[in-house]
Amino acid sequence: MAEIGENILWFLVLIGVMIMIHELGHFLAARYFGVRVEIFSFGFGPRLFGFRRGDTDYRFSAILIGGYVKMAGELAIENAERPGISYSKPSEEPAESLVDDPHALLAKPRWQRLIISAAGPCMNIVLAIGILTGMYMVNYPKVSDADMQAIIGHVTAGSPAAKAGLQDGDRIVRMGKVRNPTWDDVNEKEMVGAYRPMNLTIDRNGKQFSTTVTPILSERLGVGYAGWDERGEIELAAVEAGYPAEKAGLKKGDLILTVNGQPMHSPTKFQEITKNSGGKPIEITYRRKGETNQIWVTPIYGKPDSGPARYMIGVAPIQKLHFINTKLSFPAALGESLSQNSKGALLMVEVIKGMIERRLSPKNLSSPIGIAEMSGAAAREGATEFLSLMAMISLQLAIFNLLPIPILDGGTILMLAIEMVMQRDVSLNVKEAVFKVGFVFIMMLLAFVIYNDLSKLATG
Secondary structure (H helix, E strand, C coil): CHHHHHHHHHHHHHHHHHHHHHHHHHHHHHHHCCCCEEEEEEEEEEEEEEEEECCEEEEEEEEEEEEEEEECCEEECCCCCCCCCCCEEECCCCHHHHHHCCCCHHHCCHHHHHHHHHHHHHHHHHHHHHHHHHHHHHCEEEECHHHHECEEEEECCCCHHHHCCCCCCCEEEEECCEECCEHHHHHHHHHCCCCCCEEEEEEECCEEEEEEECCEECCCCCCEECCEEECCEEEEEEECCCCHHHHHCCCCCCEEEEECCEECCCHHHHHHHHHCCCCCCEEEEEEECCEEEEEEECCEEECCCCCCCEEECCEEEEEECCEEEECCCHHHHHHHHHHHHHHHHHHHHHHHHHHHCCCCCHHHCCCHHHHHHHHHHHHHHCHHHHHHHHHHHHHHHHHHHCCCCCCCHHHHHHHHHHHHHHCCCCCHHHHHHHHHHHHHHHHHHHHHHHHHHHHHHHHC
16 A cells, blocks of 8 residues: 555656646746736646736646646636646637737737647657756766677567577677667567568577568557567566565575576576476576575465466566766767657657557556556656656657647647638637547547556456
């Protein structure tokens, strides 16, 4: 229960910053063009407390998931919504009275209204860029060249990678037109590449050959799956109390060298050996503080926090990356931040494209429940992980909000663009109908991702 409370707290911190930045974008743009802002609210529903300054009521409202800016000439929808997304529809007041009010939104030229709508998502992009820039100026952890090489640590039997003839220790030296790709390149291509062939050139013991791997769709994750792991040192990220691993003396941070005499370079291989042990003791060689030790651990059969019941010893193996820590100057940090955010934006666009083409599943989307879980986990890892998560979600929120879906900022931008081309307003009845369709779509999507996250928690 304490962990759930932490998750909720850090989720509110995460979305609170993003909401305020998002709505601040709308607010500043509106004020710049002389639009009267009547309400700046964090949350929805009944007003809890706040203060008034000038024409604006700055308030906290009862439902803290979301926020909105109400401008003169708008009727805000003050109910539950996705974080940072402003839902508003045209006021039902006569259009003539709004045009006569020089400070009403509808009295402003369409290009100004378009900028006001785009300002919120743009501020989320600025937040993502600013967070990473600041982080890189304080500490820039560059992954070592050895860990960036696309060397395969393990190939799962029966997977697309196995069917393509790949083996442990193979190195990917070319992927399509990309020479010497990193594992980041490979993982991104795999994730968005369900049912799309990946043409690879492989180096095996100094000899090169070509092959094709076609990732399948992971039913659980909703993204592409090829069935390979990168090669690296295996470290225990956690050792659960009361389980065989702890009783045998293993501790968090131990480096796993071999299991049953087999060199360990993949967390998946480690878990496969444990799962297939049949309950028989397994021999583990590990290193701790420079000393090498051997122990025997007897797996037990049970259901872990995620996944079906299996034999396990109660550890969380991960690949240990080696970082070279340095600081970047402001220009270098900004350039690296722009590069990372550009990659993240392109990746999300590819994911959205894959879902539209039905190659990827909406299961890869997270609801507030999933984001809360990630927020709590990141916060427990430290400020760097939490800020990195905030930057990533802020960027994703901006891109999602710019989609041409009615009720989102992107839908408003599209409607204004259409009116600019037509040089006349779309009828209020049409806008109302579009608004209702958009609202239903967003509520259905929100219900789906919440159900999906609850299913993951229930079944792993």
